[in-house]
Amino acid sequence: MFVGVTVPGAQPQRPDLQAPACGIWNLGQIYSAGKKYRDFPPDEMIINKAKFKERGAFQSGDDVHLKLDPSTGVLVITTPTVLIRMQHLPLNVPWVLMLIFGAAKSDVAFVGY
Numbered sequence: 001m002f003v004g005v006t007v008p009g010a011q012p013q014r015p016d017l018q019a020p021a022c023g024i025w026n027l028g029q030i031y032s033a034g035k036k037y038r039d040f041p042p043d044e045m046i047i048n049k050a051k052f053k054e055r056g057a058f059q060s061g062d063d064v065h066l067k068l069d070p071s072t073g074v075l076v077i078t079t080p081t082v083l084i085r086m087q088h089l090p091l092n093v094p095w096v097l098m099l100i101f102g103a104a105k106s107d108v109a110f111v112g113y
Contacts, residue, residue, distance in 0.1 A: 001026045002100035003064050005075060007093055015098055022086050023098060024077055027056040032086055041082050052081040060107050068095055 002016050004023015015021055019034035030038045046052045058064050058079040065078040073089040089095075099108060 001058075001060075001102055001106045002031075002098070003058075003066065003077065004031065004098050005066065005068055005089075005095045006098045008096055010096075010098065016100060020090050020093070021098060022075055022089060024057050024079075024082070024084055026058050026102075028052065028082070030084060030086075041084060045082050045084050047083050048081045055081075057082045066097065070095060 002023055002025045004016065004021060006015055006018065006021040010018050010021065016023065016025075016031045017034050021034050022032050024030050024041075028040045029036060030041060041052075041057070043049075058081065062080050065076075067076045067078075068074070068089075070089075070092055073087060073091050075084075075086040075089055077084040077086070097110075
């Protein structure tokens with residue numbers, strides 16, 4: 001599963017690969033500006049190394065928080081194992097939440113904004 005942000009109008013075929021999409025896959029791959037940025041978060045962004053090695057960035061049932069400040073171009077993604085801070089997103093863009101579901105079972109509940 002992928003969680004992140006993109007702009008309205010992203011095409012349904014691999015929207016994570018379309019600029020300016022940004023986010024993270026459940027196993028830890030980070031995408032920025034529509035391109036794979038890293039296969040795994042850098043050590044300083046992993047807040048629970050043992051749990052991350054065991055199961056990645058997040059799995060079904062985890063709380064995943066996204067905080068976006070469009071005026072500064074900063075996206076922060078927090079899961080039980082990582083705290084990802086992505087900077088230099090385009091400013092003052094109408095961002096939308098993006099979820100991509102893979103083959104694994106996933107439960108999603110939107111709890112607020």
